[in-house]
Amino acid sequence: MRRQLRKLRERNNITQSAASRIAETSPQSYGRLEDGRRTKVTDLALNALANAYGASDSERRLLLGLAQEIRAASASGSGWWRSYADAIAQGFDHYLALEEAANWVTSWQTAVVPGLLQTREYRRALTWAASPKRSSEEVERILDVVMPRQGLLDREGYRFEALLSEAVLRYCVGGPAVMADQIRRLLERSEDRGVEIRIVPATTQYPVGLIAGSFVLFSFPPLPTSRLQEPPAAYKEILAGDLYMERDIEVARFSEKARQIRHVALSGAESGPALSSPLPNGTPS
Template identity: 65%
Template sequence: MPAGSTLPRRALGRQLRNLRERNDISQAAAARIAETSSQTYGRLEDGRITKVTDMLLNTLANAYQTTDAERRLLLTLAQEIRTSAATGGGWWRAYADSMATNFDYYLSLEGAANWVTSWQTTLVPGLLQTREYRRAITWATSPETAPADVDRMLDMAAKRQGMLDEAGFRFEALIAEGTLHYQVGSAAIMAAQVQNLVDRSEQAEIRIVPFRAKNPAGLIASPFVLFSFPPLLTSKLQEPPVAYVEGLAGDLYLERETEVSRFSHEANMIRQVALPRSASRDLILKAMKEWQA
């Protein structure tokens, strides 16, 4: 199998699975359409195959009654698979201007993960943000965005947060105490946001790294997210974890075991200095009262 990032392959597999299930087509029927075995097609949806032709994807797109945008997305992902294999890169960087329309690798990874660990030093993690807190961030970072586009983004964010209610999904939020005090929007927005952390503390594992932590573990690291996944549906193989780091120039997705292990180690160090969940909740409640004053 050619070397390269597994991210485009995983994304293509998930996209094909979603389109197939939307049309109520079985894997066996999809395999017949693709003129291949059920096992081979299953590996395709699992992201285990790198050689994918445009002809094959166009055939499946026809059968799945895709929109033009969905078809372009499949073909774009196939091109990214080929590019990744040719470069042999163990990591894959996605810049905003090269992303396929209406598709986000972060959302794809988040939707497939069964355990997400988020370390944040300045902002509340996305899955725990209130609508108005997120709106304030959007206006601050992208003031030229049309109000209708902002609302669509907020609707998508709200839909994502439904994952917190899903059985088998674990969200671990490791948050620096300063995040509770950095003002985003108005004081009322902050009060509601901190209240939301209290409300979500049963669904998410929210732990605060206090100002007086015994050592600076995590504070010298940039915010990052670790995605862990359940076994693949068809092959039952264990999908390797991915680390994500957001940057101004682009978003970095790391897959090499040696690189991901560094983030896993950092997360363990942060856990050691973070307050227990109950003490974290008390600290959040204190911050909420300050914002309400």
């Protein structure tokens, strides 16, 4: 909903402060709404915003439908991670929300295994590398929060496409034993229905993926009641912070890059032997 609200507001050159007055709420509450954080908003307020934004009938129905979905998700316990805000990196809760709402996720990675496929030990090694001053208790709490999301891979109708540079398999994250277990996990998950793992070999002569850098694409199912579809989104992690791309032209660029990467990637069947090959240090996968 946050993306739809911001898109409509910016299209009409209306500030968040003005939007908060239209919705008869505080600027802070409206800001939380567009940030995707939990806040109370009524259909009456959403209709007032839709009127001010000149929303079409389909845009209005999508906005109201998304609000209904959020309420239903809250009642059913979705968004469970929100109570662990202290253990989640700033902004990562929005990523988790997109990941859970999606029904098709494409992850292109040039250096690390995607989170949905990581073993706990592999994730622990990455967490220590990113935050070496954290206590053991803090690290374990982070792992307790982020690892359960892997249950999404078992959800009916959920599709996860992992496009991995061969370098992902060659970095010895956490040591040989950790990497051996991690590659076994990739092999196991590659057999799951709805999970596709494809390797881009280092010998490819068309390095479009290296130029693009790692990114994730999210596609969403139709809303249950209205059957309207929320537009796809793209995500890119950089050292300075997370980037969420939501404009059609931005997402289209990443979708095209994903298409080009698929063109040079091994097939799922061909990627199995690539995963099974020995690691450079001699440790068999």
